[in-house]
Amino acid sequence: MRDGEDVGHYGGSYKVTKGLATKYGDLRVLDTPIAENSFTGMGIGAAMTGLRPIVEGMNMGFLLLAYNQISNNCGMLHYTSGGQFKIPIVIRGPGGVGRQLGAEHSQRLESYFQSIPGLQMRQPVVLFEHVLLYNLKERIPDEEYVLCLEEAEMVRPGEHVTILTYSRMRYHVMQAAKTLVNKGYDPEVIDIRSLKPFDLYTIGNSIKKTHRVLIVEECMRTGGIGASLRAAIIDNFWDYLDAPVMCLSSQDVPTPYAGTLEEWTVVQPAQIVTAVEQICK
């Protein structure tokens, strides 16, 4: 069962749920009033009593309004009830910096949710989908396949440096990778996919091979995903590092409207190339 604003008849703000309401009916694909905290809580209540809801935030920024329910109930109820109630709920939605959508619609909120105990970012799961990636077409296998939620994805194996990234920054990194290859570098690119927990196995194997790490993320520098990933790497793989762990994050500013300013807020491929050159010196 899915609930959220305009998921039904409208097909979802980015047409993710297009066609589903016609196929499954209004109660299964539920258009809700604009009450994020309450309909997220409703999703939690439904999950506790046997349903498997998917709550869609029209924009992940709106889920800030649901933070009470997500943090207190979603994350904690399984624990405070002593394991009696499971909350099989998925909270998904578009987020990240789009094209000049303004500060409030372009929030990079991954790190806000990272510290909530009991929450998996990616049972209960919060999925952050990037606004600009909805238009990418990729070949998806026809048969059903199940991806392991906790594993990272090896995008491009390499020898010189490990680049850890996620979401839209993966595409910036791959762009930078093309330039780097032309310059003679061989980066290994890993899409960590799961922001909590981190897949330390895949990450560790890579670091043991390359001995150099660059983290490229879209969220803000302070208190960001990169910060906790860096800490985890230093804790676990200190002996394998030949250079300090570098982290490229977006600026600690609300996303500006002007196109030029917006570009400077987020990490761009050119910066990634420079960073790799620096690390590999």
Place this chain on the structure above:
Amino acid sequence: MSAFTAVKVLASGPFAGRSSSGDKAAASAWIGSSSCRILRPFHPHQPFSSVSSSSPSILRPIQAVSSSDVLSSKIEPNSPLSNLLITREEALDLYEDMVLGRSFEDMCAQMYYRGKMFGFVHLYNGQEAVSTGFIRLLKKEDSVVSTYRDHVHALSKGVPARAVMAELFGKATGCCRGQGGSMHMFSAEHNLLGGFAFIGEGIPVATGAAFTSRYRREVLKEANCDYVTLAFFGDGTCNNGQFFECLNMAALWKLPIIFVVENNLWAIGMSHLRATSDPEIWKKGPAFGMPGFHVDGMDVLKVREVAKEAIGRARRGEGPTLVECETYRFRGHSLADPDELRNPDEKARYAARDPIVALKKYVIEHNLATESDLKAIEKKIDEVIEEAVEFADASPPPPRSQLLENVFADPRGFGIGPDGKYRCEDPGFTQGTAEV
């Protein structure tokens, strides 16, 4: 056609409403108390048809009178009865439940001051009529959602006193394995969905549980699924956004939920009148398209009558109801509250309306039971409480290995460790930390 309005009705004649249990409605058998009003809304025709299969009969014959008539009319407490409101069995069940609630809370206070339980403990003394009046009418499959003042809701719903007491002592045998505490009572077996510390937090959860009930009936085609949900919360919560958002959604989708407001006039030290622009909470129901009732929450029989109506409505698929119960807590907000702001006269007035004393008087005057029957119940409850304390005392505290349990429903959520295996598979994991 007028919009949703609420009128005060003089409950002098027999009830016009239907009760699903088909019992006798004798409006004259009120337990002696000065103000007995049940305020019912005029419930207009719904403009759109609901998906519900039952055909609701919308308009009820009610008498509309002005408020001055209500206030000046006298309702005889002991007027001649043709019918009693309850049977002997029901009376004893109600009495036992209320005495259990009261004795349990009194024991909690004792245990707290003896250092057996800690933190925030919010006691329910004085409000027993609301919990008993509503919850004793429910089936096991119906759900209850409460607040931090949840011990008595748990007991009324059937959670054993020993499990609640052990939880309060923080022992592993508590209903939540000691992980929840006073404010987070849960029971999957009894469909008690919590126990929430932040006010208003439970209301959306209750709305979701009611949604599941409707979903199961209509999408999953479980024809017998007519389970209802009760959401309990206080006067302070009625100024919170989640309350209004859920009134809207519940009425919009005609969910089988009853919103029960335990208006005890005080939100810690904030008087309801100082915090609320329109203090009459029952009026807010019709604004969203559901009936709003106001009932004397110190009188268990009145609460029960209104509860029957509301629960019946919900079971028939007619949608939600808002019930405001005027009640009072005899103790402070919590055991840490010095309770200096409330006027002693106010407290004395309500103490005179103690619901347990009132029910006892009713039962004896109407020969439903004798003094010794009631004394036997009190003795039985004393023993139950003693046993609960002994059980809790003797139970072990949770071991270190329990710290990381139940954080994720699937412990693979702790992730993959540096050695390639899931961290939870490491036998030493429970002695370690949860950081990822």
